[in-house]
Amino acid sequence: MKNYEIGTRVHDHCLNCFSNEQKVVEVVSKEFSDRVVETLWLQCTNCGNLHSRLVQHDR
Numbered sequence: 001m002k003n004y005e006i007g008t009r010v011h012d013h014c015l016n017c018f019s020n021e022q023k024v025v026e027v028v029s030k031e032f033s034d035r036v037v038e039t040l041w042l043q044c045t046n047c048g049n050l051h052s053r054l055v056q057h058d059r
C-alpha cells in the first residue's frame, strides 16, 4: 500500500497552468473495513493552485 506524505511530489495535471508537478500539502484519510480512501490536497509547484484528488487503497 502506497502512502502519500506531505511534501511528496506527484505527477498530476494542474488545471490552471497545465504543469504536471504537484506537491502534497494535506492528506485526509478515511478507513473502511476493506479499503482506505484518501483525499490528497495538491498544490501546483508552478502556480500554487490547490486542488484535491481521491485515491483508494485495498487494505
Ligand SMILES: [Zn+2]
Pocket (backbone or CB within 6 Å): 014, 015, 016, 017, 018, 019, 044, 045, 046, 047, 048, 049
Ligand atoms: Zn499550476
